[in-house]
Amino acid sequence: MPHSLSPGRLPQGGGLRWKLWILTLLAALCIGLLAGATLYQSVGGFVRAKLNARAISQFAASFEAANHISAERGPANDLMSADPARREPARRRLQQYRARTDRSLRRLATTQLPAGLLARVERDLELARQRVDIVALLDPAARRFDQVQAAIDAMFAAWDSYSRLIQWQAAQLVRQDEALSAAVLKSMSLGNLREYAGRIGSYIVAPMAAGMEVPVANRIQLQIARGRLLELWQLLSPGIEVLPAADPVRQQHELARRHYLRHGLALVDQLLNEYPYPMDALAFTDHYVATMQPLETLRNLLLGQTLAQAEQHRQQAWRTLWLLGLITLLALLLLAALVLALQYYVFGPLLRAADAVFALADGDAEPPRARRQDAGEIRRLFAAMGIVSDRLRERARLTRELEQLAITDSLTGLLNRRAIDRLGRKALAGTRRQDTPCLILIDVDHFKAINDTHGHPAGDQVLRELAGLMRAQLRPSDHLGRFGGEEFAVLIEGAGLAQATRLARRLKRAIRHHRLDLDNGARLTITASLGVAGGPGLDWEQMIALADQALYRAKAAGRDRVRSQRAPDTPD
Numbered sequence: 416m417p418h419s420l421s422p423g424r425l426p427q428g429g430g431l432r433w434k435l436w437i438l439t440l441l442a443a444l445c446i447g448l449l450a451g452a453t454l455y456q457s458v459g460g461f462v463r464a465k466l467n468a469r470a471i472s473q474f475a476a477s478f479e480a481a482n483h484i485s486a487e488r489g490p491a492n493d494l495m496s497a498d499p500a501r502r503e504p505a506r507r508r509l510q511q512y513r514a515r516t517d518r519s520l521r522r523l524a525t526t527q528l529p530a531g532l533l534a535r536v537e538r539d540l541e542l543a544r545q546r547v548d549i550v551a552l553l554d555p556a557a558r559r560f561d562q563v564q565a566a567i568d569a570m571f572a573a574w575d576s577y578s579r580l581i582q583w584q585a586a587q588l589v590r591q592d593e594a595l596s597a598a599v600l601k602s603m604s605l606g607n608l609r610e611y612a613g614r615i616g617s618y619i620v621a622p623m624a625a626g627m628e629v630p631v632a633n634r635i636q637l638q639i640a641r642g643r644l645l646e647l648w649q650l651l652s653p654g655i656e657v658l659p660a661a662d663p664v665r666q667q668h669e670l671a672r673r674h675y676l677r678h679g680l681a682l683v684d685q686l687l688n689e690y691p692y693p694m695d696a697l698a699f700t701d702h703y704v705a706t707m708q709p710l711e712t713l714r715n716l717l718l719g720q721t722l723a724q725a726e727q728h729r730q731q732a733w734r735t736l737w738l739l740g741l742i743t744l745l746a747l748l749l750l751a752a753l754v755l756a757l758q759y760y761v762f763g764p765l766l767r768a769a770d771a772v773f774a775l776a777d778g779d780a781e782p783p784r785a786r787r788q789d790a791g792e793i794r795r796l797f798a799a800m801g802i803v804s805d806r807l808r809e810r811a812r813l814t815r816e817l818e819q820l821a822i823t824d825s826l827t828g829l830l831n832r833r834a835i836d837r838l839g840r841k842a843l844a845g846t847r848r849q850d851t852p853c854l855i856l857i858d859v860d861h862f863k864a865i866n867d868t869h870g871h872p873a874g875d876q877v878l879r880e881l882a883g884l885m886r887a888q889l890r891p892s893d894h895l896g897r898f899g900g901e902e903f904a905v906l907i908e909g910a911g912l913a914q915a916t917r918l919a920r921r922l923k924r925a926i927r928h929h930r931l932d933l934d935n936g937a938r939l940t941i942t943a944s945l946g947v948a949g950g951p952g953l954d955w956e957q958m959i960a961l962a963d964q965a966l967y968r969a970k971a972a973g974r975d976r977v978r979s980q981r982a983p984d985t986p987d
């Protein structure tokens with residue numbers, strides 16, 4: 416009994432597909448983790464760069480306000496040293512400068528600064544301005560040097576108080592990103608440098624305005640400021656002098672050296688040593704402030720560069736973020752494509768191949784063929800299965816042929832004795848009492864004489880013609896076979912003994928009336944004797960024995976007749 420190889424009978428589980436999905440999930444998880452960690456860092460970098468850019472721009476705005484506070488001292492000095500005729504234009508100029516400072520401070524108030532620091536600056540500035548205004552109202556003849564100097568000192572104090580605000584911002588910036596410390600330091604140094612330059616001028620302007628020689632206290636303060644300025648200059652210069660000659664910072668540095676260090680400080684020295692002064696306070700202020708300009712520009716340039724760098728970092732961080740996101744997305748898409756491709760090109764075909772093997776094992780006619788889009792290896796697999804399928808089909812055909820040969824009589828093409836025996840036993844085993852099968856044995860009369868007279872081939876021809884003749888008399892369901900030699904058998908199912916006997920008589924008549932034209936030209940008439948057996952309770956051997964007895968009686972009664980034999984103990 417062949418085994419069916421339906422998929423249900425095969426080992427279950429394993430699940431390549433599941434393993435693939437689990438591996439895919441793991442790979443996706445790894446990509447996700449890797450991308451997540453990198454993206455996290457990248458987002459951090461971007462946020463930091465963005466915050467830095469904003470903080471530096473605020474820092475630059477703070478310096479602008481510091482600059483404005485410093486710059487206010489120039490017109491304040493003018494006003495305090497102006498005679499009544501020039502007082503009004505000087506006052507208007509100072510108002511403009513003050514308005515500019517106030518605007519800068521208001522802008523700063525919108526940023527996150529410690530409220531106390533800013534309020535302190537505003538208070539100190541207000542105090543200084545009041546002092547300046549008081550001195551400015553005095554008649555020039557009544558104006559005392561110490562009053563002017565006190566007003567200027569108050570302006571210095573306002574700047575000092577503002578510088579604490581800048582220090583606070585600088586600390587915040589460096590805390591936020593240590594990499595900014597160099598830029599912060601440079602900007603602060605340049606801011607201070609500009610302030611010291613301004614102060615140096617102020618220490619001279621007040622005595623000039625008062626029409627007196629520069630007092631010792633001012634000379635000391637001036638030299639201290641000058642020392643600090645030069646120290647800062649020396650600290651800053653090496654970093655700038657390594658820049659290419661065409662760099663704007665380097666060029667501005669050079670300008671500052673020429674204009675301020677050479678001319679501005681030389682003018683100060685001249686005024687310190689020459690009394691009466693060769694110029695009035697206004698002319699000095701105009702001249703001196705002009706030499707300070709490159710210092711201011713240099714600081715603005717550096718701040719601008721730092722700001723541009725921060726913006727560049729922000730943009731770079733944004734691009735990196737995008738790129739990483741894109742790469743992650745691509746990696747995930749690639750993974751999905753890989754899984755789908757594996758599914759489509761490997762697992763799908765493998766499962767089809769497995770189905771094809773089941774089909775082959777179950778003897779199904781056509782195994783599925785490879786598809787056009789299948790890979791070479793899969794196509795080879797299906798081609799190999801095609802060959803196996805062809806061979807299996809060939810083998811099945813040969814087996815069927817062998818099976819047929821095993822139950823066929825080679826001379827007549829009828830069933831052979833073995834087949835009749837098997838059918839007879841099977842029929843008897845599966846029948847109910849009332850419809851037991853019947854057996855007719857047919858033996859050609861005096862067949863030996865035919866052989867002897869016409870030769871063995873003629874005998875064979877007779878046997879073949881008889882086979883055909885009888886087959887024509889029977890129903891398809893009746894089993895006709897050659898029982899041995901010149902003896903035939905008919906196994907009839909679903910008919911009683913009487914009906915079988917009638918059939919035997921019909922066969923006998925048909926044989927007798929048949930004219931046999933032998934190949935040698937002779938024409939023959941033959942007869943046969945038939946024995947019929949049937950009835951319940953018989954096994955196959957008993958059935959044959961009964962039919963044989965009946966046949967024997969037919970022969971004994973003179974041949975060409977039918978005799979039947981009922982099973983013993985069976986009513987007629």
Ligand SMILES: Nc1nc2c(ncn2[C@@H]2O[C@H](COP(=O)(O)OP(=O)(O)OP(=O)(O)O)[C@@H](O)[C@H]2O)c(=O)[nH]1
Nearest residue numbers: 858859860861862863864866871872874875900901
């Ligand atoms: N040509 C041919 N002869 C066969 C074949 N098988 C058996 N025979 C012959 O059939 C003959 C049977 O002869 P017997 O058993 O004496 O019977 P019979 O001559 O028919 O005489 P009764 O049966 O008594 O009428 C023998 O001569 C066998 O050689 C066969 O396949 N071909």
